[in-house]
Amino acid sequence: MTAVMKGLRIIEVAEHALVPVASAVLADWGAEVIKIEPLGRGDASRGLTSVKAGGMHVMHHHSNRGKRSLALDLSVPESREILYRLVETADVFLTNKLPRVRAKLRIEVDDIRARNPNIVYVRGTGLGEHGPQADRGSYDLLAFWHRSGASMATRSPEGQIPFLPAPGFGDSLGAMTIAGGIMGALFHRERAGEAPVVDVSLLATGMWAMSGAISVAIADENWKWPPALKNPLSEIYATGDGRWIALCCLQAGHYWPYLCEAIGRPELAEDPRFQDHESLLANAGEAAAILTEVFAERTLEEWSRALEGFIGQWSPVQEAREVAADPQVDANGYLQPCVTAEGDEVRLVAPPVQYNGQAPVPGRGPDYNEHGDEILGELGFDWDAVIDLKLRGVVA
Structure with a gap:
């Protein structure tokens, strides 16, 4: 596949799925992504046993495929300085930290742009950047599925509210929205010389998916979906x-x-x-x-x-298992193999956008801090300096 994002460097300070999946998509398209993980524990999603299958953390590879991992304690000034030095070399900075956490860690827009004024700054949130609940954390089950009206719209005739259809369902859709927003921001930077701030929330993504219902419901308070049987060939x-x-x-x-x-x-x-x-x-x-x-x-x-x-x-x-065996899926390369560090093969869904008729082949998700020494070496730290940082708990 044509690596349309080749040459792009992304720094990610994010956990779980919404933002990490967005940078994973861009990695599939050729971007270099450096994932900054919390020192000691790594991305919180690594501990989610509910999304492991056959001993493999498949969702970790879905969310973090093709990235490099560096573990830092961003509450420590020396760790932040390493982050800032990476920011100086990057095109895009992504985060899904809440506003109060961003302020505490000093990774707000002004903090990052003090070191790179031309960087595209991207925030992925649950409920949006503004308003009384901006600092409230959320997940796709809540913000995308329930709060947007999607779950109510798909309730059973008996009134039972369905659960989220799949792990990361809203996260994956929101991530594609973020990826598209980043590409638009990069285009604007190239044409206008200005790097925008990009905001995407799970609530906004869910509302966009429900926009037909929401807009019609505003116009007609008696409108209901789905409609009563009118077309026997649409059942x-x-x-x-x-x-x-x-x-x-x-x-x-x-x-x-x-x-x-x-x-x-x-x-x-x-x-x-x-x-x-x-x-x-x-x-x-x-x-x-x-x-x-x-x-x-x-x-x-x-x-x-x-x-x-x-x-x-x-x-x-x-069912999901049948989709994986669908000949139409195979013919279009919508599932691609990914080989883990242990040599096991998992199949991951490719991003829905293809270039020149080819689907990207995903790399695996990194082990915790797998590339830490390598990245620090690229920043100019010699081995003695790296050992010193490790002993003082600055890096993993």
Whole structure:
């Protein structure tokens, strides 16, 4: 893949997922990323056992692929000086520390730009940079999923609120937003000579995902989603093996004859109740009842074969494990291999943007402080100086 971010240096002071995934995306695209981890414990996400699989911390590699790690105690002036020296060599500084923590560690915009006025400064937060709750920490489960209205919009007919669909669900979406914001800021810096400050929050990302609902709800207080059944060709139907198949043919009248042929019921295309778009929608309940019976007659695999030639829009409803085996995923390189330091191979989802038709191959996430000595050497510290810093607890 074309390394569009080659030559870009990023310094990251962040933990967990939102901001680290953003710099991981840029690393996949060729950027050099130096991850500053807290001395002693490292990124807090390293301790999350809930996202480990088969003894491997897969989410660590998802969030930190292709980076180098240096552990510093940023509460110590000498450690901060090392950070500042790195900042002088960088194009982008990313952090997800809360405002009060940034002030305490002296990594606010003015602190960083005192050493590099031309650096793009990026803040990823839970609830936004301003307002009475700016200093309140959050996670994607809360800010992206629940507070944005997404979980309420996907509640069951019985009113049960669903849990977040996947680990880092909102973080990964917000991270792509941050990556795009960084690229826009770099473009502006090149064209206008000014380095902007970039802000992205989980709440804002969740609201953007829910923007259609939020905007319509503001305009019409009686509006509800999803709408009542109006189009039988835009529904989910249970198959005979307890699975589901989804149709989304918005031009129902146009696609109805083709669907009738595909499901082996061509006579339904001539049924006066369904003979054109208007009559089909007027009798949507009856059409849906027929489709419910028909789809229950075969398994999902059988229907997937039967509908292969159907020109309308449909999809099997898949679990995560099935997505990994989807031939369309394989054909487009949407999953890529990553080899860990122990030699184990994990497969990671590639960033959704490809350049010149190729998906990037991700590097692994670094071990804690794996590149500390190497990075300090690049800054001009000789071995004696590095040993002295270690003995005094300045670096790991």
